[in-house]
Amino acid sequence: xxxxxxxxxxxxxxxxxxxxxxxxxxxxxxxxxxxxxxxxxxxxxxxxxxxxxxxxxxxxxxxxxxxxxxxxxxxxxxxxxxxxxxxxxxxxxxxxxxxxxxxxxxxxxxxxxxxxxxxxxxxxxxxxxxxxxxxxxxxxxxxxxxxxxxxxxxxxxxxxxxxxxxxxxxxxxxxxxxxxxxxx
Ligand SMILES: [Zn+2]
Numbered sequence: 001x002x003x004x005x006x007x008x009x010x011x012x013x014x015x016x017x018x019x020x021x022x023x024x025x026x027x028x029x030x031x032x033x034x035x036x037x038x039x040x041x042x043x044x045x046x047x048x049x050x051x052x053x054x055x056x057x058x059x060x061x062x063x064x065x066x067x068x069x070x071x072x073x074x075x076x077x078x079x080x081x082x083x084x085x086x087x088x089x090x091x092x093x094x095x096x097x098x099x100x101x102x103x104x105x106x107x108x109x110x111x112x113x114x115x116x117x118x119x120x121x122x123x124x125x126x127x128x129x130x131x132x133x134x135x136x137x138x139x140x141x142x143x144x145x146x147x148x149x150x151x152x153x154x155x156x157x158x159x160x161x162x163x164x165x166x167x168x169x170x171x172x173x174x175x176x177x178x179x180x181x182x183x184x
Contacts, residue, residue, distance in 0.1 A: 031182035044150035066093035
């Protein structure tokens with residue numbers, strides 16, 4: 001069973017883009033703006049929240065569990081395995097083991113990261129030295145917070161983090177996860 005990530009237990013800001021048309025497909029991928037994750041994600045997420053808070057930041061979450069059906073919609077919009085996991089193989093998001101995230105400053109605005117969420121270009125890759133230094137610093141800050149908290153990074157998307165060895169968790173459809181995302 002997946003757990004819901006939301007305040008007050010998790011002091012995060014929810015900006016669940018795939019429940020809106022503001023994503024690369026131009027249409028919602030699921031109806032409810034929920035962030036669901038495996039129970040194993042709770043501890044590392046609470047550590048990341050505490051680390052960020054101690055430095056004056058707050059996590060902004062874009063996507064957690066993504067039902068297998070929603071992964072198919074994404075794949076049809078952008079069938080590029082660098083950025084979108086082939087649904088036949090399965091996304092860590094469909095295992096409830098991945099999180100798309102950025103940092104908000106004290107003013108509640110997201111930090112400058114050089115690209116937006118889901119940019120899906122070489123500019124979204126980690127380790128770039130041709131971005132504004134502030135964006136490089138902010139990405140390094142997010143990387144440090146998330147990896148120190150126990151998450152692993154993905155080299156091609158600065159916003160994507162996952163639990164170690166996510167393949168041990170099963171892929172879930174919306175109905176297998178309780179129908180909570182109201183996939184349509
Ligand atoms: Zn992701």
